[in-house]
Amino acid sequence: MKNLRYFFEFLIILFLFIIFRIVGYKNASNFGELIGKIIGPKFKSKKIISENIKIFNPNIKDKEMEIIIKKMWGNYGRILAEYPHIPNFRKKRLDNYLKIEGLENLEKIKESKKPAVFISGHFNNFELMAMTIEREGVELSAVYRPLNNKFLNFVMEYLRKNYICKNQVKKGLKGVRNALSYFKEGKSLAIMIDQRVTEGVDVSLFGKNAYTTTIPAQFVKKFGCIIQPVYIQRVNGTQFKLLFDEHLIFNKEQDIKNITEKLNQWLEQKITQNPDQWIWTHNRWKS
Numbered sequence: 001m002k003n004l005r006y007f008f009e010f011l012i013i014l015f016l017f018i019i020f021r022i023v024g025y026k027n028a029s030n031f032g033e034l035i036g037k038i039i040g041p042k043f044k045s046k047k048i049i050s051e052n053i054k055i056f057n058p059n060i061k062d063k064e065m066e067i068i069i070k071k072m073w074g075n076y077g078r079i080l081a082e083y084p085h086i087p088n089f090r091k092k093r094l095d096n097y098l099k100i101e102g103l104e105n106l107e108k109i110k111e112s113k114k115p116a117v118f119i120s121g122h123f124n125n126f127e128l129m130a131m132t133i134e135r136e137g138v139e140l141s142a143v144y145r146p147l148n149n150k151f152l153n154f155v156m157e158y159l160r161k162n163y164i165c166k167n168q169v170k171k172g173l174k175g176v177r178n179a180l181s182y183f184k185e186g187k188s189l190a191i192m193i194d195q196r197v198t199e200g201v202d203v204s205l206f207g208k209n210a211y212t213t214t215i216p217a218q219f220v221k222k223f224g225c226i227i228q229p230v231y232i233q234r235v236n237g238t239q240f241k242l243l244f245d246e247h248l249i250f251n252k253e254q255d256i257k258n259i260t261e262k263l264n265q266w267l268e269q270k271i272t273q274n275p276d277q278w279i280w281t282h283n284r285w286k287s
Contacts, residue, residue, distance in 0.1 A: 010151035021084040028081040036077020071276035102244035121194035122279040141167035141182040142190040217259035
C-alpha cells in the first residue's frame, strides 16, 4: 500500500515538473509558492512547527508566527517548482536570478589547493549552494538524506548527480567513510548542520540543546581544515543572494563540542536574519 501511495505521489510530482518546465522559471516559482501555501500545511504537523518557532522566539505573537509559517510553506513550494530549472542555473542561463557575494572567500580555498568543509542549513533553495560551489570549480562531495519515496528519490538523485554535485554521499556511517575518502583525494565536503542526528552531540541551538552533527568538527580535528559557511537568501520571490561568509578557522586542539557550538551560533545568526526562509518542519529539538 505504501509503495502504491509513493508511486501516485511520484506521478503527481512528475506531472508538476513538466508543467513547471513548460511555464518557465519565474512563473513556475510563483505558481509553486501558491501550491506550497495551499497544500503544505496538510502534510506536516503544525504543532511541531509552532513549538520550534517558540524555541526560537518564546515571546512571538500568534500573528507573527502565522506569517512565518505561511511564508515558509510558500518557500517550500517555490523550491519544488524550481527543481526542473536547476540545469539552467548550472549552465548559467539564469545568472540574472543568482547573485554571488563573498566569492573571494571561495577563491582563497581554490588557491590553497586544500579541501575545506562547506556548512549551511535548509535555507531557501538550498540545492543552489552545492551547485554553485561545484560550478565555480571546487571539487566537492555533498552529504544528503535519501527521500523515503524511492520513485521520487530516483529523480532527485539524477538531478543532484548531474546538475548539483556529482559526488553524492548518503547520510550515515557508510556515507561518512565515503566523504572521508573523497576528502583525502582533495575533494571538499558540503554538509547541512541543521538536521537532527542520533550520532551527534547535544549542544545549544537558541538556548535549547539539540543533537548536532560533529562531522565538520571531526574533519577539523583530523585535517586542520577551514570551515566555509554558505548562506542563500531569497530576494523578491525568484531571485537569490548566495553568500560565501568569512572562513571559520579552528585548530586541532579545540574540543569537538566547542567547535560544533560555534557552528550552531553561525546557524542561529542566519535563521534570525530571515526566520521565514528556514525550514521549521524538522523535529530539530527532539530528545
